[in-house]
Every structure is written in C-alpha cells, then in structure tokens.
Amino acid sequence: MNPRIGPDQPAVPTGSAKPAPALPFPAAARRELANPQLRANLRKATSTIQAKRALRQAETPDWQELRSAAAAIKDRTLRHLDHYLLQAEAALIEAGAQVHWAATADEANAIVTTLVKRTGADEVVKVKSMATQEIDLNEALAKAGIAAWETDLAELIVQLGHDTPSHILVPAIHRNRAEVREIFLAEMRLNGAPAPPDLTNDPQELAAAARVHLREKFLRAKVGISGGNFLVAETGTLVIVESEGNGRMCLTLPQTLISVVGIEKLVPTFQDLEVFMRLLPRSSTGERMNPYTSMWTGVTPGDGPQEVHVVLIDAGRGKALAEPTARPMLRCIRCSACMNACPVYQKVGGHAYGSVYPGPIGIVLTPQLRGFGAAQTRSLPFACTLCAACADVCPVKIPLPDLIVHQRNKAARHKQREPRPHLETLAIAGAGWAFRRGWHLGLVGRLTSLAGRLAGSRTAIGPLPWPASAWTRARDLPVPARRTFRQWWKKQQS
Amino acid sequence: MALPGQGMRVGLFATCINDLMFPQTVRATVDLLRRLGCQVEFPPAQTCCGQMMTNTGYFKAALGSVRSFVKAFDKYDAVVAASGSCVASVRHQHTMLAGRVGSAKLEEQARRSAAKTYDITEFLVDVLGVVDVGAFFPHRVTYHPSCHSTRLALIGERPYQLLRAVAGIDLLDLPEAEQCCGFGGTFSVKNPDLSVALASAKAANVMATGAEYLVAPDNACLMNIGGILSRGRAGVKPIHLVEILAQTEVAAA
Numbered sequence: 001m002n003p004r005i006g007p008d009q010p011a012v013p014t015g016s017a018k019p020a021p022a023l024p025f026p027a028a029a030r031r032e033l034a035n036p037q038l039r040a041n042l043r044k045a046t047s048t049i050q051a052k053r054a055l056r057q058a059e060t061p062d063w064q065e066l067r068s069a070a071a072a073i074k075d076r077t078l079r080h081l082d083h084y085l086l087q088a089e090a091a092l093i094e095a096g097a098q099v100h101w102a103a104t105a106d107e108a109n110a111i112v113t114t115l116v117k118r119t120g121a122d123e124v125v126k127v128k129s130m131a132t133q134e135i136d137l138n139e140a141l142a143k144a145g146i147a148a149w150e151t152d153l154a155e156l157i158v159q160l161g162h163d164t165p166s167h168i169l170v171p172a173i174h175r176n177r178a179e180v181r182e183i184f185l186a187e188m189r190l191n192g193a194p195a196p197p198d199l200t201n202d203p204q205e206l207a208a209a210a211r212v213h214l215r216e217k218f219l220r221a222k223v224g225i226s227g228g229n230f231l232v233a234e235t236g237t238l239v240i241v242e243s244e245g246n247g248r249m250c251l252t253l254p255q256t257l258i259s260v261v262g263i264e265k266l267v268p269t270f271q272d273l274e275v276f277m278r279l280l281p282r283s284s285t286g287e288r289m290n291p292y293t294s295m296w297t298g299v300t301p302g303d304g305p306q307e308v309h310v311v312l313i314d315a316g317r318g319k320a321l322a323e324p325t326a327r328p329m330l331r332c333i334r335c336s337a338c339m340n341a342c343p344v345y346q347k348v349g350g351h352a353y354g355s356v357y358p359g360p361i362g363i364v365l366t367p368q369l370r371g372f373g374a375a376q377t378r379s380l381p382f383a384c385t386l387c388a389a390c391a392d393v394c395p396v397k398i399p400l401p402d403l404i405v406h407q408r409n410k411a412a413r414h415k416q417r418e419p420r421p422h423l424e425t426l427a428i429a430g431a432g433w434a435f436r437r438g439w440h441l442g443l444v445g446r447l448t449s450l451a452g453r454l455a456g457s458r459t460a461i462g463p464l465p466w467p468a469s470a471w472t473r474a475r476d477l478p479v480p481a482r483r484t485f486r487q488w489w490k491k492q493q494s
Numbered sequence: 495m496a497l498p499g500q501g502m503r504v505g506l507f508a509t510c511i512n513d514l515m516f517p518q519t520v521r522a523t524v525d526l527l528r529r530l531g532c533q534v535e536f537p538p539a540q541t542c543c544g545q546m547m548t549n550t551g552y553f554k555a556a557l558g559s560v561r562s563f564v565k566a567f568d569k570y571d572a573v574v575a576a577s578g579s580c581v582a583s584v585r586h587q588h589t590m591l592a593g594r595v596g597s598a599k600l601e602e603q604a605r606r607s608a609a610k611t612y613d614i615t616e617f618l619v620d621v622l623g624v625v626d627v628g629a630f631f632p633h634r635v636t637y638h639p640s641c642h643s644t645r646l647a648l649i650g651e652r653p654y655q656l657l658r659a660v661a662g663i664d665l666l667d668l669p670e671a672e673q674c675c676g677f678g679g680t681f682s683v684k685n686p687d688l689s690v691a692l693a694s695a696k697a698a699n700v701m702a703t704g705a706e707y708l709v710a711p712d713n714a715c716l717m718n719i720g721g722i723l724s725r726g727r728a729g730v731k732p733i734h735l736v737e738i739l740a741q742t743e744v745a746a747a
Contacts, residue, residue, distance in 0.1 A: 030687045343674040347691050383685065385678030385692070386549060387641035401646075405549055405587075412551030424680075428552045434510075435541040436558030438566065441510060442538070448514045460724045470683035474690040475721025478515055485508050485517035489536045 022354025024379040032348040038174050042349050045173045046340045052286025053337055053393065060282065069275045071397040074331035077233075077266050078321060084233040084266045085312065091236030095298025097308040105135035108313045112137060112225065112258055113144045115309055119256050121146070121222040127240060127247040128152035129227025130168055130334050131260045133356040134369070135315060137225070148225065149217045151246040153210050160187035166350030168357065169284050169336040174349050177201040188213050214246060224254035224305065228261040229333070230276060231310075234269050237297045238310065241280055241290050251294050257305035263317050264330040276333060279395035284335040316369035325406040329364050331396040338390035338400060344383055353380065360390035364403045372414045381407035423467060445484035452480040497531025498622040504532045505570030507563075507611070509580045510542035516713045522740035523576045523614055529742075530622055540566035544591070545583035550680045553595045560588045560596065564603040572621060573611040576736045577712050578643025581613045586646060613643065614736055615652040615711060625655045630743040632662030635733075636705035638696070638719065640712040641674050653711050653735055660738060666703040670695075677718035689718070697722040700730055707733045 022028065032038060057063050077084055089099045100115075102108035116124055124141065126132065126148055138148040150159045154172040158165050161183040165171030172180070184195040184206065193216045195209040226247070230239040238259055240247045251257060267273060281290040299308050320326040339345040339359025350358035354376055355366040363380040370377050381404050390400045415422055434444045455461070460476040463469065471477055504527055508520045527534045544559030563584060567573045575581050585608045592601035618624055637657060643649045657665050676682070676692025683689075696719050700708050708723070708730055710716050720732035 026685045026687070029685060033687055033691055343676065343692055344685075344688060347688060381551075382681065385641070385674045385676055385681045385689075387674035387678070388645035389641070389672070389674065392645060402590075405551070408549065408551030409553055410551070424550070425552075428547055428550060428555050431547060432552070432555030432558055435544060435547075435556075436562065438537075438539040438541055438562060441513070441541045445514055462725070467683070470686040471721070473686065474725065475693065475718065476724035477721060478717060480514055481517045483517065485513045485520040485536075486538065488517055488521065490538075 022376045024376050025352060025354075025383045026379065028352040028354060029344075029348045029383070032352045037176065037179075038349055039347065041174055041176050042346055045170065046346045049170075049286055049340050053283060053340070056282035056286055056288065057393075060278075066275055066279055067395055067397050070279055070333075070395060071331060073267060073272050073275060074396055075328075077268055078264065078327060078330055081263065081266065081321065084268055085263060088231055088233040088236055088266060089312075091232075091234065092298060092310055093236075095236045097236065097298040097310050100309060100311045102311055102313045102315070105313070105315045108135050108260060108311050108315065109137055109140035111311050112260065113140055113146070115256070115258055116141065116146050116223050116225075117144065119223055119307075121256075123147040123149060123217075123221065124223040124225050124258075125149050125151050125217050125221040125250045125254065126155075127224070127226035127242065127250045128155050128171075129225070129260065130356060131227040131262050131313060132225060133165065135260070135313065137260065149214075149221075151214050151217065151250055152242070153207065153244055153246070156210055156214065157183060160184065160191065164351060165356065166358065167336060167339060168334055168350075168359075171350075174351070177203060177206060180206055184209050184213075192216055214249075218246075218249040218253055221250075221254045223256045223258065224250040226251060226257065226259045228259050228265050228310075229280070230267050230273060231261055231265050232268075232270050232273065233266050235297055237270065237295050239273065240292075240294045241277075242292045242294070243285065243290055245292050248292050248294055251296060252304045254305055256307040256309070257296075258309040258311065260311045260313060263312050263314055264321075264332075280333055280335055283337040283393065283395040320368050325403065326364070326368050328398050329361065329368065329403055331398050332361050332365070333396060334361075335395055337393040337395065338398075341389040341393045343385060343387060343389065353383065355380070360384065360400045360404070361398070364400065364407050367407055367411070372410055378411040378414060381411055442484075442486055445486050448480035449482055449484050449487060452482040455479040497529075498624050499527060499530040499532030502532045502622075503571055504534050504617075505567045505573045506534050506536045507540060507543075507567070507573050507575035507580065507584075508536060509575055509577045511717075512576065512713055515717070516734065519576050519713055519734040519736055522734070522737040523574070526614075526627060526736060526740045527574065529740075530618075530624065530627065532622075535570070537566040537570075543580040543583040543587075545580065545587060546679055548583065548587050548591060553591055556587075556591055557596055557600075560591050560600065560604055563588065564600065564607045567607050567611075568603075571610065572617065573607065574614055574617045575611070576614045576734060577714070578613045578615075578640055578647035578649055579712050579714060581611055582642045582646035584608055584611045613647050613649050613711065615643075615649045615656060616647075618739075619652045619655060626659035627656065627739050629660040629739045629741050630662055631660050631738045631741050633707055634664040634666055634703075634705045635707040635709045635738070636666045636668040636700060636703040637671070637735075638668060638675065638700070638708060638710040638715060639671055640710050640715045643711040644672070649711065656735070656739060657709070661743070663738070666705050668703055669699045671699075673699075675715045675719050677714050679714070682718060690722070693718050693722045697726070697728065701728055705730060707731050707738075709733050709735050709738060711735045 157172040167173040181201040188195040345359040367377040464472045544556035547556035588604035675696040676689040716732035
C-alpha cells in the first residue's frame with residue numbers, strides 16, 4: 001500500500017506546523033514549567049550531554065586554542081564574505097552544481113518548490129536541517145502538494161507526533177521512549193510502513209521500527225533536501241555531519257539533491273574544516289567523532305545525485321553582518337552546547353521560545369532574524385539570567401551574554417518609542433535619576449531606611465500586591481536596612 | 495611586622511544594594527580591610543555600577559552611574575567592592591556604555607577605573623597576598639559560587655582558599671554548585687516563575703548539605719536563594735563571604 005496522497009492532500013503529518021501564535025516567553029515558560037515529564041526528560045538529557053561534552057573538553061589539551069582558531073576563521077570569513085561567496089559559487093558551478101541566491105525565506109521556499117516540481121516528484125526526503133526549519137520549507141512544500149519526510153530519528157518522532165522540535169540537535173529531547181513508542185504505534189501506519197504491533201519501548205526496537213519505516217522512503221525518493229554544516233569556498237564542497245546515516249541515504253540515493261545553506265556557513269579552505277571537525281562533535285554530542293560525515297562537490301557522473309542544487313540564503317544574515325554587536329552570532333555552528341548549559345533552557349525546553357532556535361543563541365538570533373516588532377520576539381532576549389554558562393562552552397567563542405544585552409537594548413529602545421508608558425521605562429527612569437549623583441542615592445537611602453525602621457522587629461517581608469508580587473509571591477524580601485551604609489559612614493566620620 | 499595593607503589607600507565601592515539592603519556586608523569589608531592595615535575611604539559621590547539599567551537594555555540611563563563611578567574613584571589606587579557582579583559590570587560594561595552612548599573621554603576614564611577595580615577576594619589574595627585573614631567562624635557552611643563572580647569577574651578559587659583558612663569552619667560541598675540561582679537582576683521579576691524554579695532547586699541543594707549558613711560572594715544571589723529559604727522557614731541563614739572573613743575569635747567572644 002502506498003500511503004501517499006495526491007497533490008491536493010499533502011500526506012505529511014502537520015509536524016512542523018507552528019503552534020498557534022507564540023506566547024511571550026514568560027507565559028510560555030510558565031506553561032512548560034507545569035509539565036513534570038518534560039522537566040525530568042530535559043534534566044536527564046541535558047545533564048548527560050553536558051557531562052560528555054565536559055569530558056571531551058578536558059581530554060583535549062588544545063581546546064582553548066581550537067576555540068580561538070575557530071572564532072578567528074569565522075571572523076575572517078565574515079569580514080570577506082563577499083569574496084568567499086563568489087569563490088564558492090564559481091567552484092560549485094565548476095563542479096557541476098547549480099547555484100541559487102535567496103534574499104529572503106520566501107524566495108528560498110519558492111526556489112526549492114519550483115525545483116522539486118520540475119522533477120515531477122510529489123515527495124522529498126530530508127536530512128535534518130536548521131536552515132530549512134528556519135524558513136518553514138516543509139510548510140511551503142506542503143502548500144504546493146509536496147510531502148517532505150523528515151528522516152532524522154528525532155525529527156521523525158517530532159513529525160509523526162504533530163509536534164515541533166524543542167532542541168536544535170536533539171529535537172525530541174522533550175520526549176521519553178514511552179512517548180516515542182506511542183507515537184510510532186499510532187502514526188507510522190498512517191504515513192507509511194507501520195510499526196510492529198508488539199513494539200515495546202526498548203530503544204533498539206524503536207530504532208528498528210524507524211529504520212523499516214524510513215527505508216521505504218529512502219528507496220522511493222527522487223529528491224533529497226539538505227542543509228549544510230559547512231561550505232568550503234575554495235572547492236565548493238558541502239559538508240554534512242550526522243549520527244544516523246539517514247543523511248548519507250538522502251545525500252546519495254535520490255536523483256536530485258537540493259541543499260539550502262545560510263551564507264554564514266562558509267569556510268575559506270578545506271584545511272579550515274579541521275578545526276571545526278574537532279570542535280563540532282565534541283561540543284554537540286560529546287563525541288570525539290560523529291558517525292557519518294558526508295562531503296560532496298557538485299556532480300560526480302554516474303555516482304550519486306546527478307542534479308545538484310545549492311540555495312544560498314541571506315534571510316536576515318546580511319543585516320546581522322552589518323551590525324558589529326550582532327555579527328558574532330554568525331559564527332554559530334549550531335552545536336547546541338549553549339542550550340544544554342543554559343539553566344533557563346534546562347527548565348523549560350525549546351517550545352517556550354516559539355522559535356526553531358531556542359536557548360542562548362536562539363534569544364539573540366530569533367529577534368535578529370525576525371525583528372523586534374512583536375512582543376514575543378522582544379521578550380526573548382530577557383529569557384536569560386546572564387549567568388554566562390553558555391559563553392564558557394561555546395566552541396566559537398560567541399560572547400553570548402554581551403550579545404544578549406545588546407539585543408535587550410534594541411528591545412528597550414523599541415519599548416521607549418511606544419506611545420503608552422510602561423512601568424519598566426518609568427522604573428528605569430527613576431533608577432537612572434537615583435544613580436546619577438551620590439546625594440540622589442543618599443536621599444533614596446533615607447526613604448528606604450525609614451521603611452526599614454517602620455518595619456519594626458520584622459526581618460523579612462512576605463507576600464505583597466502587584467507589582468511587588470513578582471518577587472514576593474514565592475520569596476520573602478529582606479527588610480531594608482534601618483541605617484544605610486552611607487548613613488553609618490557619615491556618622492563615623494563626624 | 496607590617497600589616498599586608500599598610501599604606502594602601504582603598505576606595506570602597508559600597509554598591510547600591512549593599513548600601514541600602516545589606517550595610518553589614520560593607521561594614522564587614524571596612525573592618526576587614528582596616529584590620530589588614532588599609533586606609534579605607536568611602537567617597538560619597540559614588541552610586542552604583544549601573545547594571546540594572548544596562549542589563550535591562552537602557553544604556554543611556556546607565557550612563558549616570560558610569561560618570562559618578564569614574565568621578566568618585568578617580569584619586570584612588572584601588573577600588574574594592576564586595577560583589578563580583580558589580581565589579582564585573584565596572585570592568586566589562588562601563589567602557590562599552592561610554593563608547594556606545596557616552597564620549598571618548600568618558601571611555602578612557604572608564605578604562606582607567608576598570609583596571610583598578612577589584613572584588614574583595616581578588617584584593618585580598620592578589621593585591622594584599624593574604625589567604626588567612628585571621629577569621630574565626632565555628633559553623634557548618636556551604637558556598638554558592640555566584641555566576642558573575644565566577645564567570646565574569648573570574649575570581650576563581652579565591653573564595654575557597656579564603657574560606658578554608660577560616661578557623662573552626664566546616665565547609666560543605668554544595669551539589670550542582672555552578673548552577674545559576676535564577677536571580678539575574680530584572681530577570682527575577684520579568685520571569686518570576688522561572689526565577690523561583692531555579693532558586694528552589696538551588697535552595698533544595700543548599701538544604702541537602704545540612705549547612706547552617708549559605709555563603710556567597712554576592713548578596714543579590716543570597717537575597718534570591720535566601721528569599722526561598724526564609725519563606726520555607728528552612729533555618730539556613732544567608733551570609734556574605736566578607737562577613738565570615740571579618741569575624742574573629744575576639745569578636746565572637
């Protein structure tokens with residue numbers, strides 16, 4: 001039985017459909033915090049990956065030098081991006097690939113849709129790719145009657161579960177194996193080869209069910225779609241780093257291969273790859289080496305895809321490049337070490353962010369790519385305690401806390417331009433005044449010390465009404481000092 | 495024998511939160527530095543490091559803090575504060591703020607003041623060269639290494655060195671010590687649910703140690719974790735590291 005449905009009814013589960021209008025982060029976080037299963041799954045997964053990553057760092061004596069080298073290579077590439085992009089284009093064409101340029105997500109989707117339609121195919125197999133998720137390619141293809149099958153195991157779980165990814169590397173991090181079993185039993189039969197009815201939640205059995213389900217699609221597909229971890233400018237070589245071999249299948253079996261690659265994915269030379277091939281697996285999965293690394297340079301006659309397309313996308317990257325305080329985020333190699341290290345991410349997972357990019361890199365990248373117009377994107381840079389754990393683990397040394405503060409500055413400027421006054425802008429104006437002169441703060445101290453004396457023998461303040469409730473609903477507040485330090489010092493001196 | 499701080503003139507940066515909420519920490523800093531021979535002065539023109547405004551995104555509003563800081567501490571050899579977070583802000587953010595919304599002159603002044611600003615633990619260990627400050631604190635304590643102190647001010651092992659040298663102390667390991675307590679400045683009120691979730695996890699780890707005191711190099715974290723402990727009547731007292739270092743056998747008796 002062929003489960004494919006005609007062009008009028010795309011068969012793909014509505015896996016990557018965006019959830020109804022994303023809530024601003026604080027409300028979304030509250031929703032996710034209420035899910036104890038999610039908390040347990042996240043805690044287990046992030047602590048395991050973190051421990052493995054730390055082990056790899058500890059056993060690599062030149063780790064800090066590698067990070068500095070990676071940052072330097074990326075910065076140099078970004079500084080001369082115009083040059084390297086043209087070099088890459090020329091090398092790709094020379095090797096038999098066709099190069100397409102897309103300024104926006106919509107342009108990229110239109111190009112890919114046209115390319116797929118031209119082959120006559122009504123389905124594609126996909127290698128896990130952040131770029132295509134960022135531009136909502138699956139949704140665009142579905143609209144055109146083309147089914148896009150995700151083939152990465154975790155992406156399959158997400159797609160079959162009518163769900164959205166919650167992590168860039170382990171998109172089903174929020175699911176445990178009992179949940180995976182239920183999804184496979186219910187959904188696989190609706191979308192292709194069914195799961196065996198006696199499926200248990202044993203990881204090997206689950207993987208075997210996925211293998212059978214996916215193999216049918218690999219062998220049938222005429223078109224493969226990928227992203228790209230790296231694009232080597234001097235040779236036009238594309239690189240995909242993966243763990244399951246599904247990528248290898250998608251990159252070699254179909255007749256047509258379309259790769260959607262962000263313009264920041266360039267590295268100048270083949271030799272530069274060395275640095276990243278050491279950093280990426282260690283930072284992402286905590287492995288010394290990832291199981292499958294695929295590299296291809298255009299078309300090899302008689303071997304693999306005979307029609308190779310590369311769609312280079314800007315989609316906001318050029319604008320980030322133009323801003324010195326945003327530029328370092330383009331170094332990102334999507335390893336996900338920052339989100340694993342992030343205390344906020346560990347508690348709420350990826351769905352709270354309403355973006356394909358969650359965690360520390362997500363809260364700088366998402367507003368950068370989408371703009372600060374919506375309250376949801378404006379709330380993202382504040383989804384952070386500035387604890388700087390992310391900066392310590394970033395393999396390309398992105399100064400994430402600094403970038404986050406700069407994004408907050410943009411959000412604040414947006415807020416200040418709005419006609420209605422916000423409590424926050426008023427409070428900040430007050431604080432700005434208090435801290436402008438020593439005697440201003442002295443005056444404030446006289447008020448707080450008066451409050452402290454009025455509190456009598458009390459040592460802690462319990463629940464208070466709004467807006468103090470934000471602090472005091474679950475936490476006590478210390479009573480302000482009856483005598484500030486400034487007052488004490490003055491008395492000592494006199 | 496000359497005291498380690500003999501002849502040193504130290505500008506004391508109280509920090510706004512310590513000035514208004516935790517003056518006992520600043521007084522302990524004064525006591526400790528004086529005991530080590532330093533001449534301590536509190537220039538009243540000072541206000542705060544400005545990070546509450548900076549980290550909420552209001553760069554212009556923070557500029558007054560930068561100006562008052564460079565003005566207040568211009569004449570001192572060293573500026574000392576009992577907060578890694580405020581010290582990190584002075585070092586790391588003042589030049590950025592001056593460069594973005596201030597002036598080249600202010601940027602240069604900020605660079606000079608940043609270079610001589612120390613967290614108390616750095617000042618003791620690196621500048622005065624002391625680890626044993628003669629403190630006595632016969633209690634079970636556990637130490638939370640505040641994120642900004644550890645990852646931005648980079649005070650490293652110094653607090654542990656100083657604490658281990660305290661007579662009578664029983665220093666207990668805090669599980670998941672490096673994990674953030676969830677304070678995060680305005681994060682604590684912009685994302686209160688998350689802040690409380692993180693602080694509760696931290697408080698649970700603190701209680702698991704059986705310590706009487708929770709010690710940290712920054713009162714902001716203590717206010718957050720302490721808020722949970724106090725509401726839960728947990729019987730664990732928050733205390734700033736400096737307040738332990740200032741305690742002596744004579745004072746205790």
